[in-house]
Amino acid sequence: MSVTISPSLLSADFLHLEEEIKMVNESAADWLHLDVMDGVFVPNISLGFPMLQQAAKIITKPLDVHLMMVEPQKFIPFFQALGARSLGVHYEACTNLHRVVAAIREAGMKTCVALNPHTPVEALTDILEDTDIALIMSVNPGFGGQQFIPRTTDKIRRLKEMIVARGLKTLIEVDGGVDMERGKRLAEAGADILVAGNFIFNAENPADVIRRMKEEIK
């Protein structure tokens, strides 16, 4: 089975957002990754809600939302209305993570828990059963185009072992600094979903890069 590819819109050309979204719609991508930031949890702000509402109208791929925000529970209704397939919240941003994850499931979305690079995958031990997707950050969140942190590959291996040993169905998603070679190694280590921003959108032919990732990463 090939890996799931989720292009991150953060690296798109925002002056030509419609064309960029249509490119993804017509590409071999499985999902579309939307990064939402608040300037508090991360030192950056990405797309605001009015922009997201407009963009969502023309996105035909399943929406893979990654909230880099404090108190993400406040925004569950917004992303439910937006039609998100999965809603990712950071482990580090939620005091009552179990409650937040239950609310996401209750709202009909897949649950996704994201971990910063310094957070060990073992932190997911007691939430894994309620987690559809574990989103492992391979850069510090906040910006596209950063260097992949090599230790992530070992984290993916450890997490995969935990999931298999417990017979769970949690999918592993990796986000940050992913290119073709890293993608291959991450898939070998157990990654099911790869997010890629810079590698796709800054390529000469982004649709072709997506197609090659689908074909070459097993």
Ligand code: DX5
């Ligand atoms: C970073 C975001 C990522 C980012 C990935 O905070 O969560 O999704 O857009 O971009 P690249 O692939 O360029 O590292």
Ligand code: ZN
């Ligand atoms: Zn992301």
